[in-house]
Structures are given as structure tokens and as C-alpha cells.
Amino acid sequence: MDNLNATAATLLGFLHTGEASGYELLAIAEEVVGAFWTVTRSQVYRELAALAERGLVRAGDxxxxxxxRYNITEAGRDAFxxxxxxxxxxxxxxxxxxLNIAFGGHLDRACLLFHVDQHRTVxxxxxxxxxxxxxSAGIDPYERATLAFGIRYEDAVLAWMDDLPAILGPADEPPAEKQDPASREGSG
Structure with a gap:
């Protein structure tokens, strides 16, 4: 059997706990993995159809x-x-x-920091x-481990945002001239 892609495997993982519709799976994905793994509506329905065709899930009425509503099959459990x-x-x-930071020299500093502040809120x-x-009660150790990573990640991003003004230097200082990428090729 050929390998699963991560989105298909994610759906199979969620179906281990019981049957669900594509709509329900999308909501579960958004809540459980949405902060670090993007699953779109079109992907969910496309993958469910492919999984059903491969016999990894069974479509209900x-x-x-x-x-x-879909159920995982034994073949689906094995593939997962x-x-x-x-x-x-x-x-x-x-x-x-x-990307905005990487090309920040082409953007007004106030605008760049405004973008940072919008992301800070998120x-x-x-x-x-x-x-x-x-x-909350009832979370298993695997969800606890995932949440612990998320907390540390968010703490790190927020600390980085706090440091950005100092990293970028004084507001009135023009960005350093960058070397032409073509000239770097011959200098190695």
C-alpha cells in the first residue's frame, strides 16, 4: 500500500475516536491541530473520497x-x-x-511594526x-505535550517580537545596502 500524506493520515487519526462527517473533521482539525497544521475544506473532502476509494474509510448514508459520516476500516487503521x-x-x-521582515528594508518601519503588532495580538x-x-481536565499526555510545545513556541515568538525594535536598530537608521546576489556567486 502506498504511503499516506499527512492530511489523509490526520483524518484517519481523528476517525480512530469514532465516525464523523467531513464538516465535523474540519472542525476537529481546526481545534486540535489548526495552529500548526493547515487543513482546508477542499482537502478534507478530497482526501475522504480518496481514502474511501482505497478502502481506508467507509462512507455511511x-x-x-x-x-x-465516515468510519475508519481495519485497512485504514493499518495504514495509519x-x-x-x-x-x-x-x-x-x-x-x-x-517575509515582511526579510524584505523590511523596502517597507516603512511604522508599517512593519504595525504588522508585528497585529501578529502579536494573534x-x-x-x-x-x-x-x-x-x-482543563481530561487531556491526555500527548495533547499535553503538544500544548506544551505550543506554549513555548508562542512565548518564543512574543519574546522575539519584543526584541525586534532593538534588532532592527534605530528608526532613523537606513537599512544596510545589500550585496547583489549575482556578485556573491563569483566570490565563493
Whole structure:
């Protein structure tokens, strides 16, 4: 059997706890992994159809609002077990604010810091949410470990944001001229 992609495996992981519709799976994904793994509506329905075609999930009858509930099959449990036992690849940071920072020399400093402040609000809210969930009853050690990472990540991002004005230097200092990438090729 060919390997699962991470989104398909995520859906199978959620289906271990019981049947769910695509709509419900999307809501679960947003709550449980949404802060660090993006799952879109189109991906959920595309993957559910592919998983059903491969015999890894079984589609039930169409219910209210044309929602179909899915159950994981034994083949799906086996495929998930193979996927979860495979070492994960390295993380990839995809943080749009970092693109603005990387090219910040082309942007008014006040505008750049405004973007940072908008992101700060999001990270502060996420940190409070993680802390509240960590204090709630009934979370297993794996969710506790995931939340602990999230809390440390948010703390680190907020500390970095606090340090940004000093890192960027005085507001009236022009950004240093950057070397032309073409001239770097011949200098190695």
C-alpha cells in the first residue's frame, strides 16, 4: 500500500475516536491541530473520497444537509499505524510575517511594526488558549505535550517580537545596502 500524506493520515487519526462527517473533521482539525497544521475544506473532502476509494474509510448514508459520516476500516487503521511509525520529516517554517521582515528594508518601519503588532495580538490569544486548554481536565499526555510545545513556541515568538525594535536598530537608521546576489556567486 502506498504511503499516506499527512492530511489523509490526520483524518484517519481523528476517525480512530469514532465516525464523523467531513464538516465535523474540519472542525476537529481546526481545534486540535489548526495552529500548526493547515487543513482546508477542499482537502478534507478530497482526501475522504480518496481514502474511501482505497478502502481506508467507509462512507455511511447521507444525512441531514447532505453530510456523509465516515468510519475508519481495519485497512485504514493499518495504514495509519504504518504512517505514524514512520519518522516525520523536518519542520518547515512558513510564517508570512517573516517575509515582511526579510524584505523590511523596502517597507516603512511604522508599517512593519504595525504588522508585528497585529501578529502579536494573534500570538497572545493563542498562548492564552493553549494555557487554558492545558489547565482543563481530561487531556491526555500527548495533547499535553503538544500544548506544551505550543506554549513555548508562542512565548518564543512574543519574546522575539519584543526584541525586534532593538534588532532592527534605530528608526532613523537606513537599512544596510545589500550585496547583489549575482556578485556573491563569483566570490565563493
Amino acid at each position: 447521507t444525512g441531514p444537509r447532505s453530510r456523509v 499505524a504504518q504512517w505514524i511509525a514512520t519518522p516525520p520529516g523536518p519542520e518547515q517554517i512558513r510564517y508570512p510575517l517573516l 500570538h497572545q490569544a493563542r498562548l492564552r488558549s493553549y494555557q487554558a486548554r492545558l489547565e
